[in-house]
Amino acid sequence: MLNINHLPIGRWAAIAVAVAGLSWSGAASAQNAYVTDYQFNSVKVINTNTNTVTATIAVGTGPYGSAASPNGARTYVSNQNTNNVSVIDTATNTVVSTIPVGSTPRGVAVSPDSSRAYVTNIGAGSVSVINTTTNTVVATIIVGSNPLSVALNPAGTRAYVTNEGSNSVSIIDTATNTVIGTIGVGSQPFGVAVNPAGTRLYVANQAGNSVSVIDTTSNAVITTLAVGSGPRHVAISPDGSRGVVSNTFNDNVTVFDTATNTAITNIATGQRPWNVAFTPNGARVYVTNVNDGTVTVINAATNADIATIAVGGNPYGAGLFIGPAPVAGPVPVPTLSEWAMILMGLTLAGGAAILIQRRHMTV
Numbered sequence: 001m002l003n004i005n006h007l008p009i010g011r012w013a014a015i016a017v018a019v020a021g022l023s024w025s026g027a028a029s030a031q032n033a034y035v036t037d038y039q040f041n042s043v044k045v046i047n048t049n050t051n052t053v054t055a056t057i058a059v060g061t062g063p064y065g066s067a068a069s070p071n072g073a074r075t076y077v078s079n080q081n082t083n084n085v086s087v088i089d090t091a092t093n094t095v096v097s098t099i100p101v102g103s104t105p106r107g108v109a110v111s112p113d114s115s116r117a118y119v120t121n122i123g124a125g126s127v128s129v130i131n132t133t134t135n136t137v138v139a140t141i142i143v144g145s146n147p148l149s150v151a152l153n154p155a156g157t158r159a160y161v162t163n164e165g166s167n168s169v170s171i172i173d174t175a176t177n178t179v180i181g182t183i184g185v186g187s188q189p190f191g192v193a194v195n196p197a198g199t200r201l202y203v204a205n206q207a208g209n210s211v212s213v214i215d216t217t218s219n220a221v222i223t224t225l226a227v228g229s230g231p232r233h234v235a236i237s238p239d240g241s242r243g244v245v246s247n248t249f250n251d252n253v254t255v256f257d258t259a260t261n262t263a264i265t266n267i268a269t270g271q272r273p274w275n276v277a278f279t280p281n282g283a284r285v286y287v288t289n290v291n292d293g294t295v296t297v298i299n300a301a302t303n304a305d306i307a308t309i310a311v312g313g314n315p316y317g318a319g320l321f322i323g324p325a326p327v328a329g330p331v332p333v334p335t336l337s338e339w340a341m342i343l344m345g346l347t348l349a350g351g352a353a354i355l356i357q358r359r360h361m362t363v
Contacts, residue, residue, distance in 0.1 A: 031049075032054070033046040033277070034046075034088065034090075035311055037315055038063060038064060038290075038313065039314040040312065042059060042063070043063060043077055043086075044315070045093055046309060048284065052309070059095060060077075060098065063078065064078050065119070065316070067109050069117075074089065074090060077108070078107070083102065083104065083121075084101060084105070085117070085128075100137070101128040102123065102124035104121060104123030105121050106119075106147075107148055107149035107162075108150070109150045109151055109159065112155070114132060115131070116174070117130040118130075118152070120150050122164075125146070125147060126140050126143060127143055127147060127159070127172065128140055141172055143161050144170055145165025146164040149192045150162075151193055151201075153198040154197070158216070162185075162203060164188050167187055168183060169182065171219065183201075183219050185214075187207035188205060188207035190203075190205070191204040191234045191246075195236050196239070199216055200258070201214035202243055204246075209227060210225060211224070211225040225262070227247060227263065228245075228247025228249070228252060228254055232275070233245070233276050234246075236278075238281065238282040240258060241257070244276045244278075246275065248272050250266070251273060253266065253267050264303070269305075270292045270295075271291035272289060272292075273287045273290075273296070277322045283299070283300055284306075285297070285298040286322060293310060293314065294310055
């Protein structure tokens, strides 16, 4: 038990400051995962600190892709059956705008500066470019057959689109919104990811059971990595050292080393794993499982399943569906009244300490 009679003046002062400081110190908010539920026309919000569903947001019909803006303010959801995109305000978890796009929108990606959103329209063979300030389509780019997924390089200068029907990847110059190149890859390319350095592109080939690794300088495939059956999506860790690809027909994911382009291990998931995404700090991987309505959470350091989150329906969440790490705000400064409380605490603490010392002197 704490004996207050033996506390020096400095310790009393520290306690007073700490107690007073509780009234104005803030706590960081959790980063959230936004997982589309195709069956129930909604988005499930998962708190990645607690791995619990904290909100359900109604969107359009047949929501498929989901991408969080790098600034953390918005999440963009493609609604495949209503040919539009729902814009979610992540502060309130409400839909603030609905944007018409092309036929059967699927993949979504947001530029690094959060100024543009790119949406693949599988039914139109195109990509819609959205101005995120006005929430309007400012360009429509014709690409290959059945465009499924899209990813941007870290500089935001290139967008890469997988064309399932053309067995290719279209390269878009984002300054001019034009296709400047096409790369042949494996059979039925599906998911796509760019490493943090922007030097490598990874494409999951669902019919080829492989991942094509592309050098973004030469725009050539430099190696092909064999993975499991029916790979759908691929994600690269924030430090660029690891990749994870979902093997839909094996109910697992393959973890691979990006330095050697070799598989490290396979990790069991739920039924029909679809999309994969790292948390911004790289500590965890989230996998959406379409057939059993769950999300598998993997510890990226140990490659072990650490949680299974029931979300219901058919969770797809294709895209970078996990919001960025909270940006640390300015250190809060006490108000005048709070300073008065702190000073009063110091005064009372000092007075108490003096009385206690006098008591010891008279004993």
